[in-house]
Amino acid sequence: MKKISAALIICVLLFTSCKDTNNNEELSSDDSTSEKTIKTEQDSEKNENSNPTKTYSSQDEDIEETRSDPTNNEKPTTSVKPDPSIPTGKFIKIGEEQDNNCACYCLSVNYSSNSELCLTPSKMYINIRMSKASNQVSNIFLVSPSTKNLEGKDIPWDKFDKDSPIATLTSKSNGELEMDWLGFSINGDLAIDYAILGKKTLEGTYKKK
Secondary structure, X not given: OHHHHXXXXXXXXXXXXXXXXXHHHHXXXXXXXXXXXXXXXXXXXXXXXXXXXXXXXXXXXXXXXXXXXXXXXXXXXXXXXXOOXXXXXXXXXXXXXXXXXXXXXXXXXXXXXXXXXXXXXXXXXXXXXEEEOOOOEEEEEEEEEOOOOOOOOOOOHHHOOOOOOOEEEEEXXXXXXEEEXXXXXXXXXXXXXHOOOOHHHHXXXXXXX
């Protein structure tokens, strides 16, 4: 009887020991699974933090469209100012428009070659050259008397200065030119005897022909 009791006790103890071992293994498995789950969640959070996805609101989209839309760019407003420089070409003296054939009252503005001026209608002419003094002012210089002159053979043309202006042209805002007659000079001084020669004919305002 004692042997039977001892055997039963041993069996109970063995059964209990096996059950505890199984429970421990289950708990260990559960703990391992839990640790793996926690680690996976942590890795997922880490990846999310390292690769953030930017979200845009409707306001952000409006701002982005405004920046990328070239039609929204402001263009600077520029004002066009009239060119004050003296234009080239042929001009006629205002008040003498009847001289349509340019017998005397025309002015040819040319900076690359010589041109002609009329001192006395149908009688006296000179060859001149033009040079810009500034953007709005040009000087006129004597070159020589014209070979077609009918008068003026007694005038000392060879003594007149060739490097002192005999007249100036000033550009006006409306495109017209104003001629100011200075007169001929000798050694830098005004030639008094010939001071008004050409003044009446040439001095005045010219318009584009």
